[in-house]
Amino acid sequence: MKNKVIKHIQPIENDNYEIIGSSKVIANCKNNASRIAKSDAPVLITGESGTGKELFAHFLFRESKRNKKPFIQINCAALPESMIEAELFGHVKGAFTDAVSDRKGKFIAADSGTIFLDEICELPFHTQSRLLRVIERSLVDRLGSDTPYEIDVRIISATNKNIAEEVKMGNFRKDLYYRLNVLSLHIPPLREHKDDIPELVKYFTENSGENKILDKDAIKKLLLYDWPGNVRELRNFLKRLLITSNRQIIDESSIDIEINEKNSFLPLKKAINKFKKKYIMDILSANNWNQSKTSAVLDIQRTYLSRLIKELEISVAPSGSIAPNGSVAPSGSEEPGSKTTLGDVKFKE
Numbered sequence: 001m002k003n004k005v006i007k008h009i010q011p012i013e014n015d016n017y018e019i020i021g022s023s024k025v026i027a028n029c030k031n032n033a034s035r036i037a038k039s040d041a042p043v044l045i046t047g048e049s050g051t052g053k054e055l056f057a058h059f060l061f062r063e064s065k066r067n068k069k070p071f072i073q074i075n076c077a078a079l080p081e082s083m084i085e086a087e088l089f090g091h092v093k094g095a096f097t098d099a100v101s102d103r104k105g106k107f108i109a110a111d112s113g114t115i116f117l118d119e120i121c122e123l124p125f126h127t128q129s130r131l132l133r134v135i136e137r138s139l140v141d142r143l144g145s146d147t148p149y150e151i152d153v154r155i156i157s158a159t160n161k162n163i164a165e166e167v168k169m170g171n172f173r174k175d176l177y178y179r180l181n182v183l184s185l186h187i188p189p190l191r192e193h194k195d196d197i198p199e200l201v202k203y204f205t206e207n208s209g210e211n212k213i214l215d216k217d218a219i220k221k222l223l224l225y226d227w228p229g230n231v232r233e234l235r236n237f238l239k240r241l242l243i244t245s246n247r248q249i250i251d252e253s254s255i256d257i258e259i260n261e262k263n264s265f266l267p268l269k270k271a272i273n274k275f276k277k278k279y280i281m282d283i284l285s286a287n288n289w290n291q292s293k294t295s296a297v298l299d300i301q302r303t304y305l306s307r308l309i310k311e312l313e314i315s316v317a318p319s320g321s322i323a324p325n326g327s328v329a330p331s332g333s334e335e336p337g338s339k340t341t342l343g344d345v346k347f348k349e
Contacts (some may be wrong), residue, residue: 017054017055017058017059018055019052019055019056019059020196020199020200020203021193021196021199021200022196022199023193023195023196024193025188025192025193025196026193026196029056029185029186029187029188030059032185033056033059033060033063033185034063036060036183036185037059037060037061037062037063037064038063038064038065039183040065040066040154041182041183042135042154042155042156042157042179042180042181042182042183043060043155043156043157043182043183043184043185044120044157044158044159044163044180044181044182044183044184044185045057045156045157045158045159045184045185045186045187046158046159046160046163046184046185046186046187047158047160047186047187047188047189048160048187048189048228048230049160049229049230049232050190050229050230050231050232050233051160051187051188051189051190051230051231052187052230052231053118053158053160053187054073054116054118054158056185056187057073057116057118057156057158058071060114060156060185061114061116061156064114064154066112066113066114066154069112069113069114070109070110070111070112070113070114071110071113071114071116072106072109072110072113072114072115072116073115073116073117073118074087074088074106074115074116074117074118075118075119076117076118076119076120076121076122076123077118077119077122078119081124084123084124084127085127085130085143086103086105086143087105087106088105088106088107088127088130088131089105089106089107089108089130089134089140089141089142089143090102090103090104090105090107090108090140090142090143090149102142103142104142105140105142107134107140107151107153108140108142108149108151110151110153111151111152111153112152112153113153113154114153114154114155114156115153115154115155115156116156116157116158117155117156117157117158118157118158119158119159119160120157120158120159120163120180121159121161121163121166121171121172125171125172125173128172128173128176129173131176132173132175132176132179134151135155135176135179135180136179138150138151138152138153139151155180157180163177163181164177189227189228189230190227190230190231190234191226191227191228194223197219197222197223197234198219200231200234200235201214201219201222201234201238204234204235204238204239205238205242208238208239208242210242210243211248212242212245212247212248212249212250213248213249213250214238214249214250214251215249215250215251215252217251217252218250218251218252218254218255220252221252221255222234222255228267241254241255273312276308276312277312277313277314280294280298280305280308280309280312280314281314283297283298284314291305291306291309
């Protein structure tokens with residue numbers, strides 16, 4: 001898709017960046033976005049691939065005081081590393097072999113408006129340094145030019161990666177992360193707001209041009225799937241289904257095979273966590289739910305085991321109660337002198 005410059009607010013019914021969904025989860029996201037949109041501070045949008053980060057970037061722009069100024073968006077992962085600095089910061093004629101004319105660059109083009117840097121974690125490390133200088137000085141140095149260009153730009157960035165982990169691994173500059181993450185907005189995955197699926201289905205089918213609909217049972221079938229590719233996967237699935245189906249009213253039999261095929265394998269992270277949970281529960285049970293003995297068997301720190309119990313939502317049975325595998329958790333499963341609180345573990349009644 002070509003980079004777009006939005007010069008005015010479009011009516012919502014003609015808006016290609018409309019956010020569909022009326023669940024509490026999406027309502028909270030919209031409310032948060034509305035609050036931070038009024039500021040000129042940088043915003044970092046996080047969330048899995050396909051959740052709608054680009055939609056919320058446009059939402060922030062529409063709700064901002066810069067909404068009648070330029071909106072420039074650029075996908076940092078889509079540009080060759082050799083060209084990204086010239087694309088972002090511009091160049092003058094003769095700056096390099098292919099520089100046959102002056103080029104403003106995206107930041108200068110966005111002056112007085114907003115720039116959206118999608119997939120920000122894909123920005124090369126040396127380019128991150130130049131971006132940091134632009135943010136700190138509000139000046140752009142075009143390649144081959146000795147004269148800096150003063151800019152006033154609101155920066156929105158987005159990533160589907162854990163950017164804090166990228167910083168720890170040395171892939172992303174910590175100082176740039178702090179500069180971009182002044183305000184943050186997290187977009188949850190579709191599996192956390194499945195109640196929006198019927199509304200999304202209605203929107204995508206009505207705008208497909210295929211004059212077909214899904215019946216209630218078909219939609220119920222869609223609700224059984226976790227959609228690891230999120231709204232983008234749902235949209236593409238429906239597009240394929242509507243094109244290939246020869247029925248005007250599509251029932252659940254038309255989507256059984258595709259949904260079941262998708263559900264035959266779990267995403268890698270979910271499969272690993274499922275194995276971890278069962279393995280730790282088995283060892284806990286074998287050691288009478290004593291966490292010190294269990295951590296010794298697993299050859300990990302006791303504190304790390306406690307963290308895994310929380311993260312994997314393992315129910316540690318209280319003394320004398322029935323454990324998840326049917327065994328009785330005896331008294332004395334805690335370490336001598338230790339005290340287990342509700343803040344340490346979760347108990348099921």
